[in-house]
Amino acid sequence: xxxxxxxxxxxxxxxxxxxxxxxxxxxxxxxxxxxxxxxxxxxxxxxxxxxxxxxxxxxxxxxxxxxxxxxxxxxxxxxxxxxxxxxxxxxxxxxxxxxxxxxxxxxxxxxxxxxxxxxxxxxxxxxxxxxxxxxxxxxxxxxxxxxxxxxxxxxxxxxxxxxxxxxxxxxxxxxxxxxxxxxxxxxxxxxxxxxxxxxxxxxxxxxxxxxxxxxxxxxxxxxxxxxxxxxxxxxxxxxxxxxxxxxxxxxxxxxxxxxxxxxxxxxxxxxxxxxxxxxxxxxxxxxxxxxxxxxxxxxxxxxxxxxxxxxxxxxxxxxxxxxxxxxxxxxxxxxxxxxxxxxxxxxxxxxxxxxxxxxxxxxxxxxxxxxxxxxxxxxxxxxxxxxxxxxxxxxxxxxxxxxxxxxxxxxxxxxxxxxxxxxxxxxxxxxxxxxxxxxxxxxxxxxxxxxxxxxxxxxxxxxxxxxxxxxxxxxxxxxxxxxxxxxxxxxxxxxxxxxxxxxxxxxx
Amino acid sequence: xxxxxxxxxxxxxxxxxxxxxxxxxxxxxxxxxxxxxxxxxxxxxxxxxxxxxxxxxxxxxxxxxxxxxxxxxxxxxxxxxxxxxxxxxxxxxxxxxxxxxxxxxxxxxxxxxxxxxxxxxxxxxxxxxxxxxxxxxxxxxxxxxxx
Numbered sequence: 001x002x003x004x005x006x007x008x009x010x011x012x013x014x015x016x017x018x019x020x021x022x023x024x025x026x027x028x029x030x031x032x033x034x035x036x037x038x039x040x041x042x043x044x045x046x047x048x049x050x051x052x053x054x055x056x057x058x059x060x061x062x063x064x065x066x067x068x069x070x071x072x073x074x075x076x077x078x079x080x081x082x083x084x085x086x087x088x089x090x091x092x093x094x095x096x097x098x099x100x101x102x103x104x105x106x107x108x109x110x111x112x113x114x115x116x117x118x119x120x121x122x123x124x125x126x127x128x129x130x131x132x133x134x135x136x137x138x139x140x141x142x143x144x145x146x147x148x149x150x151x152x153x154x155x156x157x158x159x160x161x162x163x164x165x166x167x168x169x170x171x172x173x174x175x176x177x178x179x180x181x182x183x184x185x186x187x188x189x190x191x192x193x194x195x196x197x198x199x200x201x202x203x204x205x206x207x208x209x210x211x212x213x214x215x216x217x218x219x220x221x222x223x224x225x226x227x228x229x230x231x232x233x234x235x236x237x238x239x240x241x242x243x244x245x246x247x248x249x250x251x252x253x254x255x256x257x258x259x260x261x262x263x264x265x266x267x268x269x270x271x272x273x274x275x276x277x278x279x280x281x282x283x284x285x286x287x288x289x290x291x292x293x294x295x296x297x298x299x300x301x302x303x304x305x306x307x308x309x310x311x312x313x314x315x316x317x318x319x320x321x322x323x324x325x326x327x328x329x330x331x332x333x334x335x336x337x338x339x340x341x342x343x344x345x346x347x348x349x350x351x352x353x354x355x356x357x358x359x360x361x362x363x364x365x366x367x368x369x370x371x372x373x374x375x376x377x378x379x380x381x382x383x384x385x386x387x388x389x390x391x392x393x394x395x396x397x398x399x400x401x402x403x404x405x406x407x408x409x410x411x412x413x414x415x416x417x418x419x420x421x422x423x424x425x426x427x428x429x430x431x432x433x434x435x436x437x438x439x440x441x442x443x444x445x446x447x448x449x450x451x452x453x454x455x456x457x458x459x460x461x462x463x464x465x466x467x468x469x470x471x472x473x474x475x476x477x478x479x480x481x482x483x484x485x486x487x488x489x490x491x492x493x494x495x496x497x498x499x500x501x502x503x504x505x506x507x508x
Numbered sequence: 509x510x511x512x513x514x515x516x517x518x519x520x521x522x523x524x525x526x527x528x529x530x531x532x533x534x535x536x537x538x539x540x541x542x543x544x545x546x547x548x549x550x551x552x553x554x555x556x557x558x559x560x561x562x563x564x565x566x567x568x569x570x571x572x573x574x575x576x577x578x579x580x581x582x583x584x585x586x587x588x589x590x591x592x593x594x595x596x597x598x599x600x601x602x603x604x605x606x607x608x609x610x611x612x613x614x615x616x617x618x619x620x621x622x623x624x625x626x627x628x629x630x631x632x633x634x635x636x637x638x639x640x641x642x643x644x645x646x647x648x649x650x651x652x653x654x655x
Binding site: 051166168170173190192193221222390396398399400402403412416422426431432448453 | 512513516520524527530531534535542543544545548552553555556558559560562563568573578581585586589590592593594597605608609612613614615617619622623626627630631634638643644646
């Protein structure tokens with residue numbers, strides 16, 4: 001019953017009036033960020049990290065605030081999927097398939113309630129799963145040495161492009177680009193200056209927050225200017241909100257299956273929430289055997305993907321916390337947050353700083369209950385906010401990004417660098433190069449080199465140490481498999497036609 | 509056809525070579541470990557080179573590039589952002605923020621009054637939130653005027 005005792009301690013840490021207040025703020029902001037097309041979980045969390053620092057929040061408080069934002073985004077994404085037929089963020093894409101038809105039939109309220117409940121079921125159960133699985137994985141990961149970690153990083157890079165990217169060379173390039181940028185600055189162990197061009201600003205390396213905000217938020221501005229922010233009028237009215245018990249009962253199975261699939265998709269490195277909701281929807285559709293009304297407004301088609309993407313969000317926390325290897329863009333940003341707070345995720349975290357881990361987990365539970373309340377009875381507030389037009393939203397995002405990054409260091413150099421990353425992000429997105437591996441590369445590059453260095457020191461310069469243990473070899477095989485498999489899988493797993501949207505979208 | 513990816517692949521190949529050359533020139537200090545500061549960047553450069561060749565040889569379909577007007581709009585936005593980064597310290601928060609947000613609003617939807625109001629409103633409201641709500645040390649006006 002160690003786990004329960006730990007959890008109890010976590011609630012003790014995370015359930016003070018101030019943190020509860022932060023959780024409510026975070027959930028509110030997160031739902032808005034998730035609901036607004038063009039602002040997704042990764043850039044939402046990214047622009048708020050510098051602000052959390054500016055507020056001088058301590059580690060637990062920042063974690064509570066930003067995990068609430070993260071979970072809130074996962075709930076919020078469905079609102080614009082259902083009402084506008086525009087996914088608020090990529091994982092909510094599948095929800096448009098049945099959510100929008102339901103809204104057109106005048107059942108927008110029902111769809112919002114069902115998907116809200118499904119989100120709760122998915123994310124609550126996956127947080128329970130996190131409590132059970134994470135300590136187990138941590139105890140295995142305890143035995144990982146340099147060889148295993150190096151292979152694990154390779155696995156993360158190999159699979160991160162995964163099914164969402166169409167070109168393996170491009171996603172591998174993105175990883176190289178990130179790793180290459182991570183090398184800038186003074187080398188940790190030899191203190192040789194690398195790729196600084198003599199510029200003193202670069203001696204400390206590139207701050208990953210600057211890179212993240214640039215790649216995710218600033219690049220969005222260019223995308224919006226290019227598309228002229230085609231504003232989306234809210235055509236659908238939400239009628240009276242009643243709880244559709246019948247539909248909830250009918251879609252219970254769909255929620256449970258969606259949760260299971262999403263949870264697994266979340267744990268796999270590189271798969272993430274988009275794959276979770278995709279798998280959940282496809283599974284439900286095939287179970288119904290074509291007899292269902294999928295695609296025409298079937299409640300199960302709303303419940304399954306929402307349960308799936310929220311479950312994946314919880315599942316994705318597992319590799320991030322226990323191994324320090326994020327499985328998706330948003331968890332990469334969460335990892336950035338932990339690193340800036342001087343918390344190094346990994347198996348040690350569970351023994352060295354249990355109050356952080358369990359406080360975080362407790363705050364996930366708290367966020368879920370707050371979000372259920374916000375997203376079912378109070379969903380109307382967010383429906384109103386959806387009508388914020390891009391010409392107001394984007395300048396605001398820009399200014400918040402600037403002030404946030406500026407308050408970190410107070411230097412215009414970081415701002416210029418952030419703009420440069422914004423331009424880079426725009427070009428990469430136009431060329432269909434995923435940006436998440438770039439972030440992961442910047443985050444993990446130095447550690448990856450460190451593991452290699454330590455391994456080589458122990459083995460006295462013998463590179464074969466990389467394949468010296470069965471776990472390492474297994475991870476290498478998975479990495480190669482994960483890199484090659486999507487090429488074949490892509491032909492088998494054709495994505496269903498997804499509504500064409502004019503709105504730009506970010507990766508999950 | 510499919511020109512963009514050919515150019516992109518070429519740029520990647522050239523950058524990888526340049527990166528390799530840069531890694532070659534890193535001065536190793538006195539402390540030496542089996543890896544040294546050069547080997548890992550060189551590995552990255554090699555991997556990047558392979559990716560570049562891959563992109564060059566098997567390009568994707570041409571992306572939809574924006575038209576001339578959108579390019580001009582984005583170029584102006586870039587100039588505005590850079591100018592904003594340079595002016596936020598000497599000019600204080602309010603004026604550069606109002607100008608920059610009005611410009612971006614206008615670039616997204618070209619309506620003068622609407623953009624002007626967005627700029628003014630955002631600059632004042634955000635200043636109040638950041639300064640008094642979050643307690644950030646922002647200067648409202650140019651230092652010279654504040655005495």
